[in-house]
Amino acid sequence: MNKLPLRIIAFASPKGGVGKSTMCACLASVLASRGHQVTVLDIDQNRTLHQWALRFPQIQDYMNIAPVDGDQLIEKVRGLYQTTSGYLLIDVAGAFQTATIAAATIADLTITPAKPSAPDIIEAVKLNREIRQLAQKIGKTIDHRILINGVSPIWPTYQRAAMGEIERAGLTRLATCIHDRAAYAEMFLTGQPPHYADETRNPIAKARNQLDELADEVLQIFAARDVQEAA
Amino acid sequence: MKRIPIQPIDFDLAKRAVDEFAVERQVPASVVPQSTVRAGEGQPPPPSVPAPTPVKTVVAARKPQRKFTVDLPDYIIEAIQDRAFKAKPKKTARYVVLEALQSLGFDIQPDDMIRDGRRSEA
Numbered sequence: 001m002n003k004l005p006l007r008i009i010a011f012a013s014p015k016g017g018v019g020k021s022t023m024c025a026c027l028a029s030v031l032a033s034r035g036h037q038v039t040v041l042d043i044d045q046n047r048t049l050h051q052w053a054l055r056f057p058q059i060q061d062y063m064n065i066a067p068v069d070g071d072q073l074i075e076k077v078r079g080l081y082q083t084t085s086g087y088l089l090i091d092v093a094g095a096f097q098t099a100t101i102a103a104a105t106i107a108d109l110t111i112t113p114a115k116p117s118a119p120d121i122i123e124a125v126k127l128n129r130e131i132r133q134l135a136q137k138i139g140k141t142i143d144h145r146i147l148i149n150g151v152s153p154i155w156p157t158y159q160r161a162a163m164g165e166i167e168r169a170g171l172t173r174l175a176t177c178i179h180d181r182a183a184y185a186e187m188f189l190t191g192q193p194p195h196y197a198d199e200t201r202n203p204i205a206k207a208r209n210q211l212d213e214l215a216d217e218v219l220q221i222f223a224a225r226d227v228q229e230a231a
Numbered sequence: 232m233k234r235i236p237i238q239p240i241d242f243d244l245a246k247r248a249v250d251e252f253a254v255e256r257q258v259p260a261s262v263v264p265q266s267t268v269r270a271g272e273g274q275p276p277p278p279s280v281p282a283p284t285p286v287k288t289v290v291a292a293r294k295p296q297r298k299f300t301v302d303l304p305d306y307i308i309e310a311i312q313d314r315a316f317k318a319k320p321k322k323t324a325r326y327v328v329l330e331a332l333q334s335l336g337f338d339i340q341p342d343d344m345i346r347d348g349r350r351s352e353a
Binding site: 096 | 250251
Protein backbone atom coordinates (compact mmCIF):
# COMPACT_ATOMS: atom_id res chain seq x y z
CA MET A 1 0.00 0.00 0.00
CA ASN A 2 1.53 3.31 -1.09
CA LYS A 3 -0.86 5.60 0.75
CA LEU A 4 1.06 7.85 3.13
CA PRO A 5 -0.20 7.50 6.67
CA LEU A 6 -2.57 10.11 7.93
CA ARG A 7 -0.78 12.57 10.18
CA ILE A 8 -2.93 13.61 13.12
CA ILE A 9 -2.54 16.92 14.92
CA ALA A 10 -4.75 17.72 17.92
CA PHE A 11 -5.30 21.23 19.24
CA ALA A 12 -6.18 20.85 22.89
CA SER A 13 -6.21 22.92 26.03
CA PRO A 14 -8.31 22.66 29.18
CA LYS A 15 -8.84 26.40 28.90
CA GLY A 16 -11.04 28.22 26.44
CA GLY A 17 -10.02 31.35 24.54
CA VAL A 18 -6.42 30.34 23.99
CA GLY A 19 -6.69 30.20 20.20
CA LYS A 20 -7.25 26.49 19.55
CA SER A 21 -9.83 26.90 16.82
CA THR A 22 -8.02 29.83 15.23
CA MET A 23 -4.65 28.11 15.14
CA CYS A 24 -6.23 24.84 14.03
CA ALA A 25 -7.98 26.58 11.12
CA CYS A 26 -4.86 28.54 10.24
CA LEU A 27 -2.52 25.55 10.21
CA ALA A 28 -5.10 23.53 8.27
CA SER A 29 -5.34 26.26 5.64
CA VAL A 30 -1.56 26.56 5.28
CA LEU A 31 -1.29 22.82 4.71
CA ALA A 32 -4.19 22.95 2.25
CA SER A 33 -2.58 25.86 0.39
CA ARG A 34 0.49 23.68 -0.07
CA GLY A 35 -1.57 21.03 -1.79
CA HIS A 36 -2.04 18.62 1.10
CA GLN A 37 -5.31 16.87 1.69
CA VAL A 38 -6.65 18.31 4.94
CA THR A 39 -9.50 17.19 7.13
CA VAL A 40 -10.53 19.00 10.29
CA LEU A 41 -12.65 17.28 12.91
CA ASP A 42 -14.47 19.76 15.09
CA ILE A 43 -15.16 18.09 18.43
CA ASP A 44 -15.64 21.35 20.30
CA GLN A 45 -19.26 21.41 21.43
CA ASN A 46 -19.49 25.03 20.31
CA ARG A 47 -18.78 23.79 16.77
CA THR A 48 -16.80 26.95 16.05
CA LEU A 49 -15.07 25.66 12.93
CA HIS A 50 -18.02 23.71 11.58
CA GLN A 51 -20.27 26.74 11.87
CA TRP A 52 -17.56 28.80 10.19
CA ALA A 53 -17.46 26.38 7.27
CA LEU A 54 -21.26 26.43 7.01
CA ARG A 55 -21.23 30.20 6.93
CA PHE A 56 -18.47 30.37 4.32
CA PRO A 57 -18.94 27.30 2.09
CA GLN A 58 -15.89 28.21 -0.04
CA ILE A 59 -13.71 26.92 2.82
CA GLN A 60 -14.83 23.38 2.00
CA ASP A 61 -13.22 23.81 -1.45
CA TYR A 62 -9.80 23.32 0.06
CA MET A 63 -10.38 21.50 3.33
CA ASN A 64 -13.04 19.33 4.81
CA ILE A 65 -14.38 20.42 8.19
CA ALA A 66 -16.65 17.90 9.86
CA PRO A 67 -18.37 17.94 13.27
CA VAL A 68 -17.90 14.88 15.44
CA ASP A 69 -19.10 14.13 18.93
CA GLY A 70 -16.19 13.69 21.31
CA ASP A 71 -17.24 10.16 22.27
CA GLN A 72 -17.23 9.15 18.59
CA LEU A 73 -13.78 10.54 17.87
CA ILE A 74 -11.75 7.33 17.97
CA GLU A 75 -14.21 5.46 15.73
CA LYS A 76 -14.33 8.35 13.29
CA VAL A 77 -10.54 8.53 13.08
CA ARG A 78 -10.32 4.75 12.73
CA GLY A 79 -12.47 5.06 9.61
CA LEU A 80 -10.51 7.98 8.19
CA TYR A 81 -7.20 6.26 8.90
CA GLN A 82 -8.10 3.50 6.44
CA THR A 83 -9.34 5.75 3.68
CA THR A 84 -7.68 9.14 3.93
CA SER A 85 -4.17 10.47 3.69
CA GLY A 86 -2.74 13.90 4.32
CA TYR A 87 -3.38 15.73 7.55
CA LEU A 88 -6.12 15.37 10.07
CA LEU A 89 -6.48 18.22 12.53
CA ILE A 90 -8.68 17.91 15.58
CA ASP A 91 -10.13 20.96 17.31
CA VAL A 92 -10.85 19.89 20.87
CA ALA A 93 -13.16 21.73 23.26
CA GLY A 94 -11.61 24.03 25.84
CA ALA A 95 -12.15 21.67 28.74
CA PHE A 96 -10.42 18.65 30.19
CA GLN A 97 -12.71 15.78 29.26
CA THR A 98 -12.53 12.31 27.76
CA ALA A 99 -12.42 13.73 24.23
CA THR A 100 -9.24 15.60 25.16
CA ILE A 101 -7.61 12.35 26.27
CA ALA A 102 -8.87 10.53 23.20
CA ALA A 103 -7.46 13.19 20.88
CA ALA A 104 -4.06 13.21 22.61
CA THR A 105 -3.96 9.40 22.56
CA ILE A 106 -4.39 9.07 18.82
CA ALA A 107 -2.62 12.26 17.70
CA ASP A 108 0.93 12.25 16.37
CA LEU A 109 1.31 15.76 17.73
CA THR A 110 -0.78 17.54 20.35
CA ILE A 111 -0.52 21.31 20.31
CA THR A 112 -1.71 23.45 23.19
CA PRO A 113 -1.96 27.09 22.23
CA ALA A 114 -1.37 29.45 25.13
CA LYS A 115 -1.10 33.16 25.46
CA PRO A 116 1.91 34.38 27.43
CA SER A 117 -0.15 34.75 30.58
CA ALA A 118 -0.21 32.81 33.84
CA PRO A 119 -3.74 31.31 33.52
CA ASP A 120 -3.04 29.88 30.06
CA ILE A 121 0.31 28.48 31.11
CA ILE A 122 -1.02 26.96 34.32
CA GLU A 123 -3.68 25.10 32.33
CA ALA A 124 -1.09 23.99 29.77
CA VAL A 125 1.06 22.59 32.59
CA LYS A 126 -1.94 20.73 34.05
CA LEU A 127 -2.74 19.19 30.68
CA ASN A 128 0.89 18.23 30.19
CA ARG A 129 0.88 16.39 33.54
CA GLU A 130 -2.23 14.45 32.56
CA ILE A 131 -0.78 13.65 29.15
CA ARG A 132 2.42 12.34 30.71
CA GLN A 133 0.43 10.02 32.95
CA LEU A 134 -1.68 8.93 30.02
CA ALA A 135 1.44 8.25 27.93
CA GLN A 136 2.85 6.14 30.73
CA LYS A 137 -0.38 4.18 30.95
CA ILE A 138 -0.61 3.40 27.25
CA GLY A 139 3.13 2.93 26.77
CA LYS A 140 3.24 5.46 23.97
CA THR A 141 5.20 8.67 23.71
CA ILE A 142 2.80 11.55 23.28
CA ASP A 143 4.37 14.54 21.63
CA HIS A 144 2.82 17.53 23.38
CA ARG A 145 3.99 21.03 22.52
CA ILE A 146 2.92 24.49 23.52
CA LEU A 147 2.26 27.08 20.85
CA ILE A 148 2.63 30.58 22.22
CA ASN A 149 0.26 32.95 20.50
CA GLY A 150 -1.02 36.44 21.10
CA VAL A 151 2.61 37.48 21.45
CA SER A 152 3.59 41.13 21.62
CA PRO A 153 6.49 41.94 19.26
CA ILE A 154 8.14 44.21 21.84
CA TRP A 155 8.59 41.31 24.29
CA PRO A 156 7.44 43.03 27.48
CA THR A 157 8.63 41.75 30.85
CA TYR A 158 5.49 39.71 31.56
CA GLN A 159 5.97 37.87 28.28
CA ARG A 160 9.59 37.03 29.01
CA ALA A 161 8.53 35.85 32.47
CA ALA A 162 5.85 33.63 30.94
CA MET A 163 8.41 32.04 28.62
CA GLY A 164 10.59 31.40 31.65
CA GLU A 165 7.68 29.68 33.40
CA ILE A 166 7.17 27.37 30.42
CA GLU A 167 10.81 26.40 30.49
CA ARG A 168 10.84 25.87 34.26
CA ALA A 169 7.75 23.66 34.01
CA GLY A 170 9.60 21.46 31.53
CA LEU A 171 7.11 22.00 28.75
CA THR A 172 8.24 21.65 25.17
CA ARG A 173 7.18 24.57 23.06
CA LEU A 174 7.19 25.17 19.36
CA ALA A 175 9.88 27.66 18.39
CA THR A 176 7.40 29.63 16.32
CA CYS A 177 5.48 32.23 18.31
CA ILE A 178 2.34 33.71 16.81
CA HIS A 179 1.89 37.44 17.18
CA ASP A 180 -1.39 39.06 18.04
CA ARG A 181 -2.78 40.12 14.64
CA ALA A 182 -6.12 41.30 13.35
CA ALA A 183 -5.80 38.86 10.43
CA TYR A 184 -6.69 35.98 12.76
CA ALA A 185 -9.87 37.60 14.03
CA GLU A 186 -10.80 38.79 10.55
CA MET A 187 -10.89 35.29 9.11
CA PHE A 188 -14.01 34.48 11.11
CA LEU A 189 -15.72 37.52 9.57
CA THR A 190 -14.51 37.04 6.02
CA GLY A 191 -14.16 33.27 5.68
CA GLN A 192 -10.61 33.90 4.51
CA PRO A 193 -7.76 32.53 6.60
CA PRO A 194 -4.51 34.42 5.89
CA HIS A 195 -3.39 31.99 3.18
CA TYR A 196 -6.65 32.56 1.31
CA ALA A 197 -6.91 36.30 1.96
CA ASP A 198 -5.52 39.31 0.14
CA GLU A 199 -1.78 38.88 0.54
CA THR A 200 -1.07 42.39 -0.74
CA ARG A 201 -2.32 43.67 2.61
CA ASN A 202 0.60 43.98 4.95
CA PRO A 203 -1.09 42.47 8.04
CA ILE A 204 -2.12 39.44 5.99
CA ALA A 205 1.39 39.03 4.57
CA LYS A 206 2.86 39.14 8.08
CA ALA A 207 0.38 36.58 9.38
CA ARG A 208 1.13 34.33 6.41
CA ASN A 209 4.86 34.47 7.12
CA GLN A 210 4.35 33.39 10.71
CA LEU A 211 1.94 30.65 9.79
CA ASP A 212 4.39 29.40 7.17
CA GLU A 213 7.03 29.20 9.89
CA LEU A 214 4.62 27.25 12.05
CA ALA A 215 3.72 24.83 9.25
CA ASP A 216 7.40 24.36 8.36
CA GLU A 217 8.18 23.53 11.97
CA VAL A 218 5.34 21.03 12.22
CA LEU A 219 6.33 19.38 8.94
CA GLN A 220 9.93 19.19 10.14
CA ILE A 221 8.78 17.35 13.25
CA PHE A 222 7.07 14.76 11.08
CA ALA A 223 9.97 14.59 8.62
CA ALA A 224 12.42 13.96 11.46
CA ARG A 225 10.27 11.10 12.67
CA ASP A 226 10.06 9.60 9.20
CA VAL A 227 13.86 9.63 8.95
CA GLN A 228 14.16 8.03 12.36
CA GLU A 229 11.60 5.39 11.48
CA ALA A 230 13.31 4.57 8.20
CA ALA A 231 16.75 4.24 9.86
CA MET B 232 15.09 18.74 17.92
CA LYS B 233 13.03 16.37 20.05
CA ARG B 234 12.46 13.22 17.97
CA ILE B 235 9.66 10.80 18.52
CA PRO B 236 9.14 8.05 15.95
CA ILE B 237 5.75 7.77 14.32
CA GLN B 238 3.93 4.92 16.00
CA PRO B 239 1.06 3.10 14.31
CA ILE B 240 -2.25 3.63 16.08
CA ASP B 241 -3.84 0.72 17.84
CA PHE B 242 -7.36 2.10 17.99
CA ASP B 243 -8.72 -0.66 20.23
CA LEU B 244 -5.94 -0.10 22.74
CA ALA B 245 -6.48 3.66 22.50
CA LYS B 246 -10.18 3.28 23.22
CA ARG B 247 -9.58 1.01 26.21
CA ALA B 248 -6.85 3.26 27.55
CA VAL B 249 -8.99 6.37 27.26
CA ASP B 250 -11.90 4.69 29.03
CA GLU B 251 -9.68 3.38 31.84
CA PHE B 252 -7.81 6.64 32.24
CA ALA B 253 -11.06 8.59 32.33
CA VAL B 254 -12.37 6.39 35.16
CA GLU B 255 -9.10 6.44 37.10
CA ARG B 256 -8.67 10.19 36.86
CA GLN B 257 -12.39 10.96 37.06
CA VAL B 258 -12.29 12.81 33.79
CA PRO B 259 -15.77 14.02 32.79
CA ALA B 260 -17.31 12.71 29.60
CA SER B 261 -17.73 15.05 26.67
CA VAL B 262 -20.87 17.05 27.19
CA VAL B 263 -22.91 18.57 24.40
CA PRO B 264 -25.12 21.29 25.87
CA GLN B 265 -28.66 21.35 24.49
CA SER B 266 -28.25 24.95 23.43
CA THR B 267 -25.52 24.02 20.99
CA VAL B 268 -26.96 20.77 19.70
CA ARG B 269 -26.04 20.92 16.06
CA ALA B 270 -27.78 24.07 15.00
CA GLY B 271 -27.71 23.68 11.24
CA GLU B 272 -25.40 20.68 11.39
CA GLY B 273 -25.53 18.77 8.12
CA GLN B 274 -27.99 21.32 6.74
CA PRO B 275 -27.53 24.59 4.94
CA PRO B 276 -27.74 27.70 7.13
CA PRO B 277 -31.31 28.79 7.90
CA PRO B 278 -32.86 30.78 5.04
CA SER B 279 -33.59 33.76 7.27
CA VAL B 280 -29.87 34.38 7.62
CA PRO B 281 -28.64 36.42 4.67
CA ALA B 282 -25.51 35.10 2.98
CA PRO B 283 -22.60 37.02 4.44
CA THR B 284 -20.35 38.96 2.12
CA PRO B 285 -16.65 39.15 2.74
CA VAL B 286 -15.70 42.33 4.52
CA LYS B 287 -12.56 44.36 4.03
CA THR B 288 -12.07 45.49 7.59
CA VAL B 289 -13.23 44.40 11.00
CA VAL B 290 -14.33 47.85 12.08
CA ALA B 291 -18.07 48.23 11.73
CA ALA B 292 -19.33 51.36 9.99
CA ARG B 293 -20.16 53.99 12.59
CA LYS B 294 -23.57 55.55 12.85
CA PRO B 295 -23.73 59.29 12.23
CA GLN B 296 -22.41 61.18 15.21
CA ARG B 297 -22.29 64.84 16.16
CA LYS B 298 -20.40 66.84 18.67
CA PHE B 299 -22.48 68.05 21.60
CA THR B 300 -20.60 70.48 23.79
CA VAL B 301 -21.78 71.49 27.23
CA ASP B 302 -20.05 73.56 29.87
CA LEU B 303 -19.70 71.72 33.16
CA PRO B 304 -17.95 72.61 36.40
CA ASP B 305 -14.31 71.52 36.47
CA TYR B 306 -14.88 69.10 39.32
CA ILE B 307 -17.57 67.23 37.34
CA ILE B 308 -15.29 66.89 34.32
CA GLU B 309 -12.49 65.71 36.58
CA ALA B 310 -14.80 63.21 38.28
CA ILE B 311 -15.87 61.79 34.91
CA GLN B 312 -12.29 61.50 33.73
CA ASP B 313 -11.20 60.03 37.03
CA ARG B 314 -13.91 57.38 36.92
CA ALA B 315 -13.00 56.48 33.32
CA PHE B 316 -9.31 56.23 34.15
CA LYS B 317 -9.74 54.20 37.34
CA ALA B 318 -12.14 51.67 35.84
CA LYS B 319 -10.72 48.22 35.21
CA PRO B 320 -10.44 47.86 32.28
CA LYS B 321 -10.31 51.56 31.56
CA LYS B 322 -13.26 53.33 29.95
CA THR B 323 -13.54 56.44 27.89
CA ALA B 324 -15.12 59.56 29.41
CA ARG B 325 -17.77 59.25 26.68
CA TYR B 326 -18.58 55.77 27.93
CA VAL B 327 -19.01 57.02 31.50
CA VAL B 328 -21.41 59.73 30.30
CA LEU B 329 -23.39 57.20 28.25
CA GLU B 330 -23.55 54.88 31.26
CA ALA B 331 -24.96 57.71 33.35
CA LEU B 332 -27.56 58.50 30.69
CA GLN B 333 -28.45 54.82 30.45
CA SER B 334 -29.02 54.69 34.21
CA LEU B 335 -31.43 57.61 33.80
CA GLY B 336 -33.44 55.52 31.38
CA PHE B 337 -32.12 56.77 28.05
CA ASP B 338 -32.37 54.05 25.41
CA ILE B 339 -28.82 53.63 24.15
CA GLN B 340 -28.17 50.88 21.62
CA PRO B 341 -25.58 48.32 22.76
CA ASP B 342 -23.29 48.91 19.78
CA ASP B 343 -23.04 52.58 20.70
CA MET B 344 -21.62 51.62 24.09
CA ILE B 345 -17.97 51.52 23.08
CA ARG B 346 -15.89 51.07 26.18
CA ASP B 347 -12.56 51.74 24.51
CA GLY B 348 -12.67 54.00 21.46
CA ARG B 349 -9.40 52.65 20.11
CA ARG B 350 -10.82 49.21 19.49
CA SER B 351 -13.83 47.79 17.77
CA GLU B 352 -16.26 46.22 20.24
CA ALA B 353 -17.39 43.70 17.58
